[in-house]
Amino acid sequence: MTPDPGGVAPFYREVLGWEIPAEGHSMPNGSEYREIRRGSGGYAGGVLSLTSTMSDSGMQPHWVPYFHTQDVDAAVAKTQELGGQVHMPATTMEGVGRMAMVTDAQGASFYLMDPVPPPGDPNAQSDAFDAQKPGHCRWNELNTTDAGAASEFYPALLGWTLGMAMPMGPLGDYQFVEVDGVAIGAINPDLGGERPHWLPIFGVKEVEAAKAAVEATGGRVTQDLQEIPGGEFAFTATDPSGAALGLVGPKGA
CATH class of the missing domain: 3.10.180.10 (2,3-Dihydroxybiphenyl 1,2-Dioxygenase, domain 1)
Structure with a gap:
């Protein structure tokens, strides 16, 4: 969700290889919706334009x-x-x-x-999430004020299971969540001063190049590169409108 889809389009093109069209589909509330197409084919998600009414009600990018x-x-x-x-x-x-x-x-x-x-393909499955591939969402991180409550809420609502947990000292555990044995994300007890939110973490081919692209296209790095289990590196950023996201991938040679 952003007030300026055109303003964030260059950011997502350079950082993730996505294309956001110049025009969208009109919505009943006056907003517009645009599908995000991956450079490799398929769709990564969508962009909903925030109207002034939506922004005045407190909705942020x-x-x-x-x-x-x-x-x-x-x-x-x-x-x-x-x-x-x-x-x-x-x-x-x-x-x-x-x-x-x-x-x-x-x-x-x-x-x-x-x-x-879609018509003609009744068995189609969304591939917006893929735990391994660049250009896809690879991880979903819930930053929350009550990790214990969230660890009960989502399994009860969606049938998720709890996987491994990584101790974070006095904060509690970084709790992995799984669907059909695949880890799709985690519940994080560290809000970092923000209100509770889901943070998508997208895969990139080369994380240092993605960081440079973030800074070159009006984004802002909010947490620098950190090595994660498995040897890849991740960082968090905001796009030019202020929407937070994470990026993960290998370092270059």
């Missing part, structure tokens, strides 16, 4: 993940039962699927979605 559920309406009811809130009720978009925007009990926002496969 940020990334919002979509999590799959087979029954959006039941998941919305379960969200409320678990202490979360509904920001956009369950809605069906023709050719897209049924979705709702909600928050967990601590206020981190995300979408619940049951997508519709």
Whole structure:
């Protein structure tokens, strides 16, 4: 979500090889939606333009993940039962699927979605997330005020399981979450002074080149390169509109 899709397009092109079109689809609230196309083919996600009304209500530039559920309406009811809130009720978009925007009990926002496969390909699967490939979302990190509550909320809502945990001293544990045995992200008890939010971490071919591209296209590095388990390196940044994201990949030779 950003007030200026055109203003962030060069950033995502240079950093991740994505293309954001100059024009989008008109939305009922006056906003526009643009699909993000990967240079290697397929779609990485979307850009929703923030209108002045949305900004005046307190909505700021940020990334919002979509999590799959087979029954959006039941998941919305379960969200409320678990202490979360509904920001956009369950809605069906023709050719897209049924979705709702909600928050967990601590206020981190995300979408619940049951997508519709494209015509002629009923078994199609989204590849926006891939734990290994550059240009895809490789990790989803929940930064929260109550990691213990989140570790109960998401398994109860979406059937996720808890994987390994990395101790972080007095803060608690960095708790991995898994779907069908694949680690898709983690629950992080360190907010760093921010409000609860999901942080997407995208794969890049070469992390130092990505860092240079961030700084050359109006972004800002907020946490410098850190080595992660497995030998790759990651850093966090904001795009030119202020939306936070992470980037991960190998160092160059």
